[in-house]
Amino acid sequence: MTESRTVHDDLGERFANIKRRIQQSLHHARRSADDVTLIAITKTHPTSIIKEAIALGAADLGENRVQEAEPKIIELGRSKARWHLVGHLQANKARRAVKLFDVIHSLDSIELTQRLNRLCIEEEREKLPVLIQVDLGMETTKSGVSETDLDELVAQVGKCEYLELTGLMTLPPFFDDPEHARPYFRKLASIRNKLADAGSFGNSRGELSMGMTHDFEVAIEEGATMVRIGTAIFGERTAQH
Numbered sequence: 556m557t558e559s560r561t562v563h564d565d566l567g568e569r570f571a572n573i574k575r576r577i578q579q580s581l582h583h584a585r586r587s588a589d590d591v592t593l594i595a596i597t598k599t600h601p602t603s604i605i606k607e608a609i610a611l612g613a614a615d616l617g618e619n620r621v622q623e624a625e626p627k628i629i630e631l632g633r634s635k636a637r638w639h640l641v642g643h644l645q646a647n648k649a650r651r652a653v654k655l656f657d658v659i660h661s662l663d664s665i666e667l668t669q670r671l672n673r674l675c676i677e678e679e680r681e682k683l684p685v686l687i688q689v690d691l692g693m694e695t696t697k698s699g700v701s702e703t704d705l706d707e708l709v710a711q712v713g714k715c716e717y718l719e720l721t722g723l724m725t726l727p728p729f730f731d732d733p734e735h736a737r738p739y740f741r742k743l744a745s746i747r748n749k750l751a752d753a754g755s756f757g758n759s760r761g762e763l764s765m766g767m768t769h770d771f772e773v774a775i776e777e778g779a780t781m782v783r784i785g786t787a788i789f790g791e792r793t794a795q796h
């Protein structure tokens with residue numbers, strides 16, 4: 556190994572290592588293998604590296620800003636991966652999001668719900684899978700619906716013919732000790748269970764999109780079915796996101 560060896564050279568190793576850790580966490584939690592979808596978060600990373608990740612088998616890719624994702628998705632190909640929008644979606648970017656993404660994890664208002672449904676009709680796209688982002692009472696994020704307003708939002712999505720509610724997402728505050736994120740993950744799982752019992756996700760139990768580089772193992776122990784991992788696969792980001 557020389558000093559010029561970069562994160563890029565190690566991509567295959569890092570990707571395999573994360574997949575191994577996911578399987579270990581599932582095993583540890585007595586859950587079935589492959590019960591978690593790994594979403595590789597590619598924000599700030601160039602298309603050359605994303606292309607390598609796709610070649611290594613990354614099938615689910617996530618970005619948090621429409622304006623950054625658009626040229627990348629167009630260059631790499633809309634059908635080369637399942638594209639997940641994991642960041643807050645502004646109303647004026649909703650049409651582009653409907654055209655570019657396969658799944659939206661950050662649905663957080665009634666207004667956005669109605670707009671996305673209308674845009675799906677206008678853009679003649681098939682049903683758009685959406686997850687509602689829940690703000691579990693933390694000050695660090697501005698996005699996400701409060702638990703109090705969640706039921707009303709779920710009911711609204713249920714009325715939208717072109718949206719399919721597939722799960723819930725959350726983004727706990729950063730803690731040095733990932734154990735401190737556990738109550739947030741547990742809380743989201745319990746909210747999800749209640750909604751699932753009420754039939755809010757159709758025939759499915761509903762996805763739990765939770766866990767990032769720092770805390771995904773705890774999230775999997777608490778039932779995560781989608782983990783969103785950037786840094787552990789692609790290295791530290793230089794730009795602030």
Ligand SMILES: *Cc1c(COP(=O)(O)O)cnc(C)c1O
Nearest residue numbers: 596619641767768783784785786
């Ligand atoms: C950046 C980001 C991630 C990935 O974070 P890492 O700590 O790099 O794994 C996950 N989810 C969201 C919403 C993000 O913005």
